[in-house]
Amino acid sequence: MLICGSSVNTQSEANIIMIRSMTGYGRGEGLVCGRSTTVEIRSVNGRHFEPTIRLPKEWSDKEHHIRECVKSFIERGSVGVYIRAADADSSQQVVLNPKLAEEYISALRMLKATHNLDGEITLDVVSRNQSLFTVPDDDTEIPDAWPELKAVVLQAATAMNLMRQREGDELFADLEMRIATIEESLEKVLVHASGRTEIERQRLTNRVQMLLGDAEVDQNRMNLEIVLIAEKYDTTEECVRLKSHLKFFREYMNNKEAAGRKLNFLLQEIHREINTIGSKSNDAEIALVVVKMKEEQERLREQIQNIE
Secondary structure (H helix, E strand, O other): OOOOHHHHHHHHHHOOOOOOEOOEEEEEEEEEOOEEEEEEEEEEOOOOEEEEEEOOHHHHHHHHHHHHHHHOOOOOEEEEEEEEEOOOOOOOOOEEOHHHHHHHHHHHHHHHHHHOOOOOOOHHHHHOOHHHEEOOOOOOOOOOOHHHHHHHHHHHHHHHHHHHHHHHHHHHHHHHHHHHHHHHHHHHHHHHHHOHHHHHHHHHHHHHHHHHOOOOOOHHHHHHHHHHHHHHHOOHHHHHHHHHHHHHHHHHHOOOOOOHHHHHHHHHHHHHHHHHHHHHHOOHHHHHHHHHHHHHHHHHHHHHOOEO
């Protein structure tokens, strides 16, 4: 099976990229079997590798090779490959059989005279008999179009990937900025949460004193209630997991392999931890920070939809 093996090597050797966009366009031009040929490749978002190939009918047997060639450049996305070629030289000699033509005309005249028919025996009438004309078989060997067609497809696919990488660079910078914002917000949550136990202790003590006045307070019971409240509002585990998810998010962003699916999965986990932190904190200041993290997480979600 003939595929673009050379392009796969080129891609892997040059693949020092981090992330790529699924949106791209590339164009290639060249001669294929003496015919001026144009290849255009467009890629947009898609869950899987979904190619649509349009090419001249006489090259329809090359569709599988084209599919494998383009697949070596893009792992997932909806891809349209459009191949146009100038009309082939179809000049062929048409040969008239003059003896058969004379017999055909003679037969028509006899038919007209015998049956007293109206009408003239014109060129139009005679030419309708296709058996009077023959087209000799062309014994010229037809060359394999794939080597030259492959070069034009590679040219278009390379241009498409260059555009996808440029957009990927911009996406990377945006994702990095938003991850950093979430990390900064997480640090604020950790700092503020570290003093929550003492705050709750003081709040509960004041509340009890206000209710009981000078009555003696069971300090052991007081301490137990404080511990229970601290556990209820403790978001340490969620913060640790969120920090871990953000770390792996960055690692996947810098991975040479397509990371879109992994990033999307991690973002779901990030969303879950942020929600839990917000629901457990029961604190106005932390709630404001969580809102900011949610905003950044939503922007991350929108951007990730376009990452391969």
